[in-house]
Amino acid sequence: MSPRGPGRRAVVGAAAAAAAGAALAGCGDDGHEVRERRKGEKITLNFWSWVPGIENPVALWNEHHPEVRINLEKVSAVGGAQYAKMHAAVKAGDAPDLAQIEYSVVPSFLLDNALVDLSAYGGDRYRSRFVGWQWQQSVYGRSVYAIPQDSGPMGLFLRQDLFDEWRIRTPRTWAEYADAARAVRKHGAWIETFSATNGNRFAALAWQAGGRWFGTRGDTWTVAIDDAPSLRVADFWSRLVDDELIKTTPDRQNAWYKDIQTGDIVSWLGASWGDALLTGNAPDTAGKWRAASLPQWKRGENAQANWGGSTTAVFTDCTYPRDALAFAVWLNSAPEAVQLLIKGGYGFPSAVSGYSTADLEGRREFFGGQHYSRIFIEAGKAVDTSWKWGPTVDTLYQRLGDAFLEAIGDGTAFRSVLRKVQGETIEDLKDKGLKVEAGQSSASG
Secondary structure: OOOOOOHHHHHHOOOOHHHHHHHHOOOOOOOOOOOOOOOOOOEEEEEEEOOOOOHHHHHHHHHHOOOEEEEEEEOOOHHHHHHHHHHHHHHHOOOOOEEEEEHHHHHHHHHOOOEOOHHHHOHHHHHHHEOHHHHHOOEEOOEEOOEEOEEOEEEEEEEHHHHHHOOOOOOOEHHHHHHHHHHHHHOOOEOOEOOOOOHHHHHHHHHHHOOOOEEEEOOEEEEOOOOHHHHHHHHHHHHHHHOOOOEOOOOOOHHHHHHHHHOOEOEEEEEOOHHHHHHHHOHHHOOOEEEEOOOEOOOOOOOEOEOOOEEEEEEOOOOOHHHHHHHHHHHHHOHHHHHHHHHHOOOEEOEOOOOOOHHHHOOOOOOOOOOOHHHHHHHHHOEOOOOOOOOOHHHHHHHHHHHHHHHHHHOOOOHHHHHHHHHHHHHHHHHOOOOEEEOOOOOOO
């Protein structure tokens, strides 16, 4: 079996993992030249990433590995720009040797036959170095298509000083969150913004609610973007927008940063990597923030969400995949690399060792001395690991963004967005040559 070009068969020929492994057998080669680096030979590998501070571990690698130099190119992650650039490069035969890609888009690149099967180079022997469910995000059958880097367990960042001043309790349920939103508005501020183009955050909240957007039945993909839990989430946020209790400006952009700095927005449903984002963009609010657990749909539950999470993948245009794999494993599991990534603010490590809780709390002063990493550590333990990503998720996010923007503009209920994107996603998968059917949607909900 060639390690090059089997990815599409893993997704098209068999959606289920067992069938995917069988579909890989006997696959052909794409004709790209693969080499084993000779002893003493010097090579350069091109690596695309958007991770803050990624240049530091890359520099460390280059310092100690002069024969295998990594040429880093920072790419924009705004609005999925990085993936548009990567897909275009794949089609042009000019893809980088390695790139950072999120778990959710691994299947999309497999459809393009863009990723190297790393198990052909011994990649599967590194499994024990990483969190199990995150490792499995890039495994199809017996093939490993990427090395996990991080995850994004979610929590609620809030301006504790203002919540205390206004005598607003930290919301423990979504009903209490809506009550808090009303109380915050009475003081002229906003509790949050619904960022229409944040399809990945909406997916995470649907995940927490028990949604199952993608599944498999044999060799068929099932799609249920409009399942009952996801509709519940859509209805909740739709009511907040209709009642003018939250903003609808994009988050993590200039206007939002200004609102965070001034206290016009007093909380944010973010992921573990949000500590670096808040610290770097609202330094004058240091000491005023705290982190809390996500609100629950039922009091006493412990359902959590994951927003983001990335891998380092090797593209099929890579001439030296064994060396690329060595760098990917080092970057994401070597203690010296992981600690530099933590310092840069990349998220929660996928590596199971090589760092301490203290390493995760380099920004404690900003959070008033709170051991805030414990919120995300506990959240990570309660994420439902049965969630699956399907093909064309990057397109799905674009469709969600367009539909949410349209709904906000004309006042349409958000559940209509999910119904629309459900149908579009099924058609997208069919257009890719996949077997697909509707999952357990809520047609009458």
